[in-house]
Amino acid sequence: xxxxxxxxxxxxxxxxxxxxxxxxxxxxxxxxxxxxxxxxxxxxxxxxxxxxxxxxxxxxxxxxxxxxxxxxxxxxxxxxxxxxxxxxxxxxxxxxxxxxxxxxxxxxxxxxxxxxxxxxxxxxxxxxxxxxxxxxxxxxxxxxxxxxxxxxxxxxxxxxxxxxxxxxxxxxxxxxxxxxxxxxxxxxxxxxxxxxxxxxxxxxxxxxxxxxxxxxxxxxxxxxxxxxxxxxxxxxxxxxxxxxxxxxxxxxxxxxxxx
Amino acid sequence: xxxxxxxxxxxxxxxxxxxxxxxxxxxxxxxxxxxxxxxxxxxxxxxxxxxxxxxxxxxxxxxxxxxxxxxxxxxxxxxxxxxxxxxxxxxxxxxxxxxxxxxxxxxxxxxxxxxxxxxxxxxxxxxxxxxxxxxxxxxxxxxxxxxxxxxxxxxxxxxxxxxxxxxxxxxxxxxxxxxxxxxxxxxxxxxxxxxxxxxxxxxxxxxxxxxxxxxxxxxxxxxxxxxxxxxxxxxxxxxxxxxxxxxxxxxxxxxxxxxxxxxxxxxxxxxxxxxxxxxxxxx
Numbered sequence: 392x393x394x395x396x397x398x399x400x401x402x403x404x405x406x407x408x409x410x411x412x413x414x415x416x417x418x419x420x421x422x423x424x425x426x427x428x429x430x431x432x433x434x435x436x437x438x439x440x441x442x443x444x445x446x447x448x449x450x451x452x453x454x455x456x457x458x459x460x461x462x463x464x465x466x467x468x469x470x471x472x473x474x475x476x477x478x479x480x481x482x483x484x485x486x487x488x489x490x491x492x493x494x495x496x497x498x499x500x501x502x503x504x505x506x507x508x509x510x511x512x513x514x515x516x517x518x519x520x521x522x523x524x525x526x527x528x529x530x531x532x533x534x535x536x537x538x539x540x541x542x543x544x545x546x547x548x549x550x551x552x553x554x555x556x557x558x559x560x561x562x563x564x565x566x567x568x569x570x571x572x573x574x575x576x577x578x579x580x581x582x583x584x585x586x587x588x589x590x591x592x593x594x595x596x597x598x599x600x601x602x603x604x605x606x607x608x609x610x611x612x613x614x615x616x617x618x619x620x621x622x623x624x625x626x627x628x629x630x631x632x633x634x635x636x637x638x639x640x641x642x643x644x645x646x647x648x649x650x
Numbered sequence: 651x652x653x654x655x656x657x658x659x660x661x662x663x664x665x666x667x668x669x670x671x672x673x674x675x676x677x678x679x680x681x682x683x684x685x686x687x688x689x690x691x692x693x694x695x696x697x698x699x700x701x702x703x704x705x706x707x708x709x710x711x712x713x714x715x716x717x718x719x720x721x722x723x724x725x726x727x728x729x730x731x732x733x734x735x736x737x738x739x740x741x742x743x744x745x746x747x748x749x750x751x752x753x754x755x756x757x758x759x760x761x762x763x764x765x766x767x768x769x770x771x772x773x774x775x776x777x778x779x780x781x782x783x784x785x786x787x788x789x790x791x792x793x794x795x796x797x798x799x800x801x802x803x804x805x806x807x808x809x810x811x812x813x814x815x816x817x818x819x820x821x822x823x824x825x826x827x828x829x830x831x832x833x834x835x836x837x838x839x840x841x842x843x844x845x846x847x848x849x850x851x852x853x854x855x856x857x858x859x860x861x862x863x864x865x866x867x868x869x870x871x872x873x874x875x876x877x878x879x880x881x882x883x884x885x886x887x888x889x890x891x892x893x894x895x896x897x898x899x900x901x902x903x904x905x906x907x908x909x910x911x912x913x914x915x916x917x918x919x920x921x922x923x924x925x926x927x928x929x930x931x932x933x
Contacts, residue, residue, distance in 0.1 A: 544761065549752060550778060550779050562767070562769040639769045
């Protein structure tokens with residue numbers, strides 16, 4: 392009971408904000424142009440969803456985000472594995488990557504526009520750059536922090552080659568890799584928003600920028616809230632992955648958790 | 651020296667498991683070990699100095715000595731993990747091969763820490779590197795011999811230190827080794843668990859007729875477990891005591907002889923110069 396109260400109390404500020412917002416809008420204290428009433432925003436949301444327009448934009452955004460994550464995060468992971476397990480690769484690549492890491496991905500936008508114009512490739516590229524580094528860094532450090540005693544032990548039991556990576560090194564690095572993934576998911580949305588507001592024929596960023604042109608503050612708000620929801624969704628997904636793959640870290644979880 | 655059964659520790663609880671496991675598989679016999687005029691240096695530091703040692707097949711030898719006397723190096727030498735600067739190490743007359751983990755390698759090494767993979771269940775840890783369709787059955791049998799079959803599907807993190815070492819012991823034994831090298835595997839355990847583990851290790855190794863080399867800093871442990879105690883000093887054998895000779899019959903019946911032996915050895919260790927002092931020859 393007490394625990395449920397605690398959990399509910401996390402929603403209290405949100406609720407108060409909504410109620411305050413509602414009454415402020417109703418009493419004409421807030422003009423609809425500055426901030427439309429929450430119910431109005433909800434109505435627009437429902438209308439956009441019903442017309443199918445919302446789904447189209449969501450799909451466009453999700454596709455870009457995912458493509459960027461798969462390309463950037465995947466390359467970051469692979470390069471992290473390479474530099475993590477092979478010293479010459481670390482010598483050759485790591486310091487350069489560490490230097491590039493300090494460039495904010497958004498500082499690349501002018502260059503990216505010059506290279507790719509303003510089409511899909513540019514947006515995917517920006518997301519890919521942003522998700523590359525967290526996965527690279529955490530994979531590299533994860534592999535380096537695997538207990539050498541365990542590797543020696545596994546070798547002495549004949550576990551080697553691909554098996555050694557699969558059974559010992561990658562599971563040992565996994566906690567760090569998942570932290571990297573979590574960071575990458577956060578960056579992914581931030582970068583996508585900016586990339587989509589530059590110029591896009593579709594997507595949530597396009598939706599909001601277009602609505603701004605026509606002073607549709609309610610639609611802008613729908614877009615902003617959507618980003619919040621998608622960010623939260625990505626976070627939940629990451630923590631589910633962690634709970635599944637790192638269940639050995641919390642003893643007792645194997646027996647079905649606390650009764 | 652050939653009589654291996656003269657000191658069966660009286661442990662009915664584990665004893666039942668031991669006989670059950672042994673009857674299901676062929677009883678392997680240990681291999682004899684020989685180190686001839688072994689010298690080994692790491693850079694300027696001489697670790698082993700013309701060391702000679704013969705261990706008969708099936709013998710349980712404990713190696714004691716101050717830290718830095720070369721006892722762990724001796725073990726790594728027997729495992730083939732380091733090569734001597736000069737001299738020869740042979741197993742059953744054959745030159746020793748590096749412990750490359752091939753499934754039928756006769757030598758297994760047990761470390762001070764259990765070194766279990768935390769992301770694998772207990773049984774998966776025992777099955778590490780085990781091949782064949784009956785791998786799981788054999789792993790379960792090995793777990794049974796250390797009395798942990800009922801914890802097979804749990805994570806190692808929920809086990810106590812002693813239980814983890816028992817899993818590590820099962821993991822070593824499942825490969826049916828002929829020589830077991832123990833690098834202070836009980837050093838980190840509390841006194842009571844340690845006594846239990848000593849009895850278990852002694853029982854299991856003797857029942858299988860393994861040649862065992864136990865490195866320990868605990869002289870009481872060495873005297874209680876081993877057929878023979880070797881004291882290393884400055885990289886060479888300083889004392890070689892045949893415990894079996896002193897104690898015919900069950901060891902528990904002679905606590906005073908055991909204590910006297912332990913005392914003598916301890917005095918001998920303490921009278922020796924510290925291992926760090928440069929002394930080219932052993933006494």
